[in-house]
Amino acid sequence: MTPNRNGAASIEYPSELEILLTRDFEAPIELVFDVLTKQEHVRKWFAPFEHQMTVCSIDLRVGGNYHMVFVTEDGTECSFRGTYVEVEPPTRTVETWLFEGWPDAEAVETVDLHETDGVTKMNLRLAFRDKAGRDHMTKTDGFEDSTNKMADYVRSLLDSKGTVSG
């Protein structure tokens, strides 16, 4: 898998594994925040085709829940749900993230926005934590350049026996 210009990278910390996605949008920060958090907007871009989104419910406040369901081309239902932990318009949201499917995956998602000269940079981080060693969330700085270490890591494990990959 080659990293593309849109910048996907991952960062490793002692008891957590992160996937980091970054993107620049030529739009003011308030608009980007709205497009990310209002269901009338989210419906328009979350799934490849609008009709594929069967559930899009967002209660944007600390303690509020969100739930997104869409159906893929082969009929598989993909469900994401969670609860907002932080809501700071227009710069940040932090929410729990549960993907119902295989594998069930539970993480904390952080979205940070920052505008410079009319361009809004979005950082979306998905952090998987060791449940046994759960600790307080820490702010993380510093973004790696675009290599997906988590996927590379797993691939290296797969390739170790000379298994055909891809």
Added chain:
Amino acid sequence: MARSSTTSDVFNAIAEAHRREILDVLITGEKAVGAIVNDLSMSQPQVSKHLRVLSDVGLVKCRADGRRRFYRLDHEHLRPLHDWLEKYEQSWNGRLDRMDGYLSDLQRKDRTQ
């Protein structure tokens, strides 16, 4: 689909750095627990605890030879994880492209009003 109590928390399993170290040690092949302990700066109880977690989520397999236990990577369980990560990234790249287009449309509409 209800979330089962025996959820394969594979992601949480590899979120832990020491467990990743153990997986790395097993890249070259099957190893006895004692050999794993020697390779890493961890105590035997720690290694055993982590191996149990890795085994529970199916990332390693164990075979007993007399009193000794040998562990090896289970590539079958790694493949779906790898594929999932790839799909996740691809989905998001598509999503971000759509979001970009949508933002342009919204701003264009605003300007013509």
